[in-house]
Amino acid sequence: MALIVQKFGGSSVANPQRIKEVAQRVARVRKAGHQVVVVVSALGDTTDELLQLAAEVSGNPSDREMDMLLATGEQVSSALLAMAIHGLKLKAISFTGAQVGIVTDRSHTEAKIRKVSAQKIKQALSRGNTVIVAGFQGITEDGEITTLGRGGSDLTAVALAKALDARICEIYTDVEGVYTADPRVVPNARKLPAISYDEMLEMASLGAQVMQARSMEMAKKHEVRLHIRSSFSRRTGTIISKEVKAMEDVVVSGVTVQKDEAKVTICDVPDRPGIAATIFTRISDSRVNVDMIVQNVSRTGYTDVSFTVARPDLKRVLRAARRVASEVKAGRVTHDDGVAKVSVVGLGMRSHSGIAAKMFQAMAKESINIEMISTSEIKISCVIRKDQAVRAVKAIHDAFGLDKLGVKPITEKAAKRK
């Protein structure tokens, strides 16, 4: 008998029929003798409907009241799932985040979990219940209701899996798992049976939208084994854990592409200590997340500093960039919003050479020009023209043979063994 945490997102509990299907899935695991703690998001469109109501009563609703409002969505789906499980003659009990003691700081709408008390859940489990916890929410020490921000239900699930020492934390979503590339872009992309936290973190920040980086980081920190899988099939998905033995021979796990990028260059920046710090402090103050940063060696006492941002942030970042350019006595600021970023990710890079060369060759064969390059221990990213992105991803995917990974799919049983 193991304890399993299962998290179901909004599309998995979009309507009463789906909720009943989730109940049946939970029942199968219960009948196999396991204990189950379920974390649910709000029903499909609920959050949007609540946001719409808020927008209609107020142009600028307070964060505290938004949390009061939005936290109800997950409370509704939790209660409904408990009822649906009761319908299958199994014991179940739902709790709000406040009730199970998911204690957060006071940052309304993006609260951070401070601690989780597992006692109430353990007690309910010991009485034979499936325990359902409203995701995305918590409570402060002084009894204020908070929400955890985007991807908050994943965070709830990971935090509970840690607090309860669960065998695995299953994240049910509308995709079958993590793929070597986006299947809509690369039709022969393969589902990865397993991947490491670090690779997944690189993938997540690069646009593989299965799980937010924040939850992944928490899972990595506490070594919570994750299983990303579809709520619409019984197939095994992708296991995410610390190091993936079966993957040692696999150099590259996936190729990702981000098309919604813009490139900004501050020209002729004086090459003095502290200048880069000034530039990126000012830009961070404008609340824009900078992605790649590239600065080449200086040969004249001046250098060009380039970085990429999400395209919707371009206007804001340009204002900040121009101000700081003038402050540090740099030259003009140029930008380009016709770029994309392609990346390869893989733990294997750490011990294999030639990965970058292979990637660059693949693009060269397609006559694709590389405008910027940036690398980390397990990732290589290139900025290229946006209209060449799809060709680039396919070429790289083929070059690394990702369509024919030699790894056997792991079975459901193996996946659940800790």
Added chain:
Amino acid sequence: MALIVQKFGGSSVANPQRIKEVAQRVARVRKAGHQVVVVVSALGDTTDELLQLAAEVSGNPSDREMDMLLATGEQVSSALLAMAIHGLKLKAISFTGAQVGIVTDRSHTEAKIRKVSAQKIKQALSRGNTVIVAGFQGITEDGEITTLGRGGSDLTAVALAKALDARICEIYTDVEGVYTADPRVVPNARKLPAISYDEMLEMASLGAQVMQARSMEMAKKHEVRLHIRSSFSRRTGTIISKEVKAMEDVVVSGVTVQKDEAKVTICDVPDRPGIAATIFTRISDSRVNVDMIVQNVSRTGYTDVSFTVARPDLKRVLRAARRVASEVKAGRVTHDDGVAKVSVVGLGMRSHSGIAAKMFQAMAKESINIEMISTSEIKISCVIRKDQAVRAVKAIHDAFGLDKLGVKPITEKAAKRK
């Protein structure tokens, strides 16, 4: 500066526009220098929508989970009202029943309030907030969310008015106040400026659907002054308090009619001590509320026992009546679902004679036959044929001159002075 509790029902907060109107109403009272605690029901159809969702996932949802589900409705409207008040540049803060410490027993879906801790509300008020409390809900000592059953938000408001020693508890509804008769039945019915708890209790149980008897009883017990008024106008409604001085000369406050009645008679009941107790214990066990009970003197050692019930309960009560008739060796059980009950209610009856005679004469003039009569200190009820009910009410209303009550309407100002 006074503290005023205001309760808004579902129709008063049916949509964002209405919520903004409520916010404006609250703002006016705030700007007049008063402190305001607002109790809100769920938005218009919310509760029905949640019930529908529950019905779709489960044929027989548990009471505990129903409470988890339904309590969200009032939390949503509370948060939205707080946002709307913020939009008027006034401080406001919303709380769930749990957060303000409305502690109940464990009877899910019909919990009883055990105690109310006013501390959190007082603190928030002292910081200049309008405090909004989700109605209809509470929390048990061990942290379970409960709801208070039908009319629960009225109960919340009355309980808070008591705990906070409010000057008045305003119940906003979709009617202008309490009338001498149902204006849809008696077009020249007048709004009563004031009425006593006892009269209102008789009216409430007789079909004047402005407030549930349960909340009225709590208001009476704690002498919480109520003001029943419309959320769609600024007009003064009806004040409900212990004794209404201005009303001393008014013998009868109102005439009510209940058309959805059925009459049951158990014939030839042995006239022995304890028999009535047995009969009504059995009938109460069938969970039917019996209304009027009439038993005349026995002259043969046997008597007929009649009572009325709400028509939807007739089938159930007949089964119980037949069983108990056989148990106590009574005769057959007859029933009649073509009856109505008309009543006059008035504190003045206690000191005035001839009220019953006047009522009976009014009906006699209309050739209306009276089938059953029952009286209390401040009420006289008659069962008559249903198709004569409207004529009876109009005739009685006229006979007591209720269309030309000599009482001056009390002003808003006077109404609010405790």
